[in-house]
Amino acid sequence: MTQMRAVVVHKGELSVRSVPRPKPGPGQLLIKVQRAGICGSDLHVREHSEELNEVVTEIGYTTAMRPDQEIVLGHEILGSVVSYGPGTRGRWAPGTSVTALPVLRTDGAVHMVGFDVDSPGGFAEYTVVQESFTFPVPDDVDPDRAAFTEPLAVAFHAVRRGGVSARRPAVVIGCGPIGLAVILMLKAQGVKTVVASDLSPARRALAARCGADVVVDPRVSSPWDAYDQKGPVTSLTDYLGFGIDAMKVVRRIPLLPWETVLLNADRLGGSPSGPVVFECVGVPGMLEQIMTAAPLHTRVVVVGVCMQPDTIRPAIAIHKEIDLRFVFGYDPAEFARTLEMIAGGKVDPSPLHTGTVGLDGVAQAFADLADPETHAKILVDPTA
Structure with missing residues (x-):
């Protein structure tokens, strides 16, 4: 043999x-x-x-x-x-x-x-x-x-599952290899504001090389303060106050189908929303930390693999309407497209x-x- x-x-x-x-x-x-x-x-x-x-x-x-x-x-x-x-x-x-x-x-x-x-x-x-x-x-x-190709396909799948629009901020927590790959794919998909957070100076430097627009040391500054918040998403009271003011305005306009306007606000991009956060650390406590600190209507995409049991407080996520998504792998089309992006120079x-x-x-x-x-x-x- x-x-x-x-x-x-x-x-x-x-x-x-x-x-x-x-x-x-x-x-x-x-x-x-x-x-x-x-x-x-x-x-x-x-x-x-x-x-x-x-x-x-x-x-x-x-x-x-x-x-x-x-x-x-x-x-x-x-x-x-x-x-x-x-x-x-x-x-x-x-x-x-x-x-x-x-x-x-x-x-x-x-x-x-x-x-x-x-x-x-x-x-x-x-x-x-x-x-x-x-x-x-x-x-x-x-x-x-x-x-x-394979690790970048993982990142491409995560970005697609995150559903990040070009103008919605993306926050990458953890700039190890998968976090760096996510940054590369976010920029390849045209996301205008990418915030990267990591404790390591070397990894922060690599995040900047990969295209992150803002790089923060979480011991010094908060990733949630590193981009412009659009809309009243920083607190529940601000959001409810916004709702009162908005209803006062729309109900003054005769014949305005305000129910239809509000029901379609998300689809039309008019509803306040937080960033899309990519959790790329994979250690116990990180999800709870993110959900506690993140703004209202944040979408959290879990990319880091945590091998230990973890604990979160659902009440925090409920009151903020946090959208939690877990990702794994990729499909053949994503794999093939990733190879095309590398070959074509769209991602380096x-x-x-x-x-x-x-x-x-x-x-x-x-x-x-x-x-x-x-x-x-x-x-x-x-x-x-």
Whole structure:
């Protein structure tokens, strides 16, 4: 059996091993890995695989990794075509650079690449991807940029779920890799005011490079004071007072269908609203903190993955009419469009790229990523 080098995690420890090279099954292709990004999910799962297993099993995913298993991590993958399994169309010639959604179907079961024993990931010389979820990378796109397709697709999906209009302010709480990616996608979508908040000076600097219009240290100033509030959304009493004044005006106008006007105010953009907030930290207490401090009618998009139980006060959210949305992943169209934006220069992920290591450097890279002042995103190049 042909062997290859790969980074294996077992009981929380990372090591470089010689493992069997995977074979492409029906509908799959084998690729030689050019780059694989280290994701926050990889850091989480190394330490919290039991919690992750419990969550995903509860929602119907039956093959998630366990601490006692040996798993090849890595789901942000760029590679070149080597060979095809049965039942494929052989769409791209060997050597073609491709990237793919990290989802694989084997023996009728669906697996998340890099998260279970039946779908080894990209921290290896070779890996297997699903042909129908694979997309060719234009020849003129640098591998270090194309490798960011997957994490930027996560951010693109979050921005789309957030429904941010160009003129509605966006506030990004947490400027780690996913927060920075969200900033890039907000600006690519034409959002005029993006406020970024982070405790780390290095990450605040990266947020500015990614296009944030205002960058704040929350220990010094509040992100809620960093943009112009439009309408009476700072307090419930101001909002109710606005309603009294508005009704006094509209009811003075003869024949005005004021009920219709008010019922359609949201759709027409005339109703006061707060910002769209992207929570990209993922630690207990952050949601409660945001909902307590945010203005009325704020929409909160939860992007950060919190692996511990958390507590919020629904009464606060109710009185402010906070809109809470949770996001996960992306769809194939969003993935493909993200690759198009990178290839066309509409979004430039290079500020996120702060280092590249070979397979032997992955364990140290995991340790380095724990320090927000040192790195944002490290890529793995198995040939290095």
